[in-house]
Amino acid sequence: MSPTRYYSDDAVTLFHGLDTDVLPTLADASIGAVITDPPYNVSDRNGRDGTTPGRLRRRDGSLREVRKDFGVWDRNWSPSLLIGELPRLLRRSGSLVAFTSEHLLADWLTSGLNHRGLITWRKTNPPPQFPKLYVRSTEWAVWQVNGPGGWVFNAGGYRPDCYDGPIVPAAERVHPTQKPVWLMRAIVAVHTAPEDVVLDPYAGSGSTLLACRDLGRRVIGVEADERYCEVIASRLSQGVLPLGA
DSSP: OOOEEEEEOSSEEEEESOHHHHGGGSOTTOEEEEEEOOOOOOGGGSGGGTSSOSEEEOTTSOEEEOOOOOOGGGSSOOTHHHHHHHHHHEEEEEEEEEEEOTTTHHHHHTSSSEEEEEEEEEESSOOOOOTTSOOOOEEEEEEEESSSSOOOOOSTTOOOSEEEEOOOOGGGOSSTTOOOHHHHHHHHHHHOOTTOEEEESSOTTOHHHHHHHHTTOEEEEEESOHHHHHHHHHHHHTOSOOTTO
16 A cells, blocks of 8 residues: 555644555654554454353343444454664654553563553543453553663653543544544643654544644644544544543
């Protein structure tokens, strides 16, 4: 797929294309932070291996089939391409914040960057879970830095590594794994400087792009699915979102 510039304004550049085609075209040390929500590879772990049961009981006692299948993009994905490009793309002391699942955590921990810890999003309104399983009320993001020190951290001297807040309501969701803008705005505010260019190579619903523009950061997004490029362009055209969005 030859990448095309799908949307552009003073703060945002969105490419429709694959990460494999766009990332090599970006200049060395041109990115202040990579803040992204890539695939988790959870669609490969539906009922056939026992991780996700296949049926959920309704309140009336009846059963409905359940499959957590986000699509081809969430199967057999590896962070290896991005990991290989990070030392070149990130400026010295630039940060990576990448949401992930337990299935891919080991891959991120071998990135070669300076691992500073895990960030946790604790959902205040998590969706219900199957019987005899914990409700999945948290998600993780790895935080790593390109270099031994000097990274941006705009959170003062005492900032817990957990962000508490709601998921996007189902009626407002435009992407199956959509992150709320309030969360991405908080992360961008802590881990970037005003002059930074942020990169989100898996733009999805565009929440990172919206957060960056709201905070006055320039941002480059990459999205392989043209349907979501259209969604992102539509969301960006609506202007600055309220703080709770």
